[in-house]
Amino acid sequence: MREKGNIEEIKDIKLFLFDLDGTLYLGEQLYPFTKALLSEIKNQGKHYLFMTNNSSRGVDAYVEKMKRLGIDSCESDFITSVMATSAYVNKNYPGLKFYVAGTESFKKELRESGVNVFDEYSEDIEGVIQGFDTELTFKKLDDVSKLLTLKDIPFIAANPDFVCPTEYGYVPDCGSVCGMLKNATGKEPYYIGKPRPEMVYFAVERIQSIDSEVNLTNTMVVGDRMYTDIACGINAKAKSCLVLSGETTEEQAYNSNYKMDYILRDCGRILETIKRGAV
């Protein structure tokens, strides 16, 4: 398999921002190198955070999932599109009444962060937030369509992904549901999450508080999807590494216009490399 980039330079990376599905595991299957990679990063005094666009579950569900897969983590190890969405909404539309179309855990996290969350249609709703809704009903599509048609209000979506991987293939994600809403109403949301660079900025700021040597040039976004993970690294002016262990094929990677720094078989290659750099 062909690879791209001078892999030895990865030894200088201080902060790794890992996508999860397709990068560190696939569905319920942890990749064989993941555990060793995360320990090696810690042992070398480097850092990692998990950066996920999946807005269907709260951080607590991720901590649980990682535990099930044999990885100890805590809430501060995650940067999620839900966190980025609440930060964006609280900054730009504080106090506005939002109809939130998403899972119960999505609504709970937004509510706890201070967003004024509603899940019943009413005429005084002032905005719509769409998440990756694995509890989607036609009633929600109807409510959101009505709001977007009758009113000119902010329309925000937690993540632009079209599909989410499953063991058998894919299910429609937030971006696809927004496609349906656009067909019905002509309105398009403002997307948060990767590829917007804010998730990387959050991550770097968080780690800088414990390690002042970390900056964008020694931070690398690692993921298996080009239009979210790789575009995010590029937009943030951090390093970007595409791994071919998920949804992108070798052919797609080399035929794409994305200028990622590295294309690697999988994160096992990162493990081998930083091990060689250990002193």
Ligand SMILES: [Mg+2]
């Ligand atoms: Mg992925």
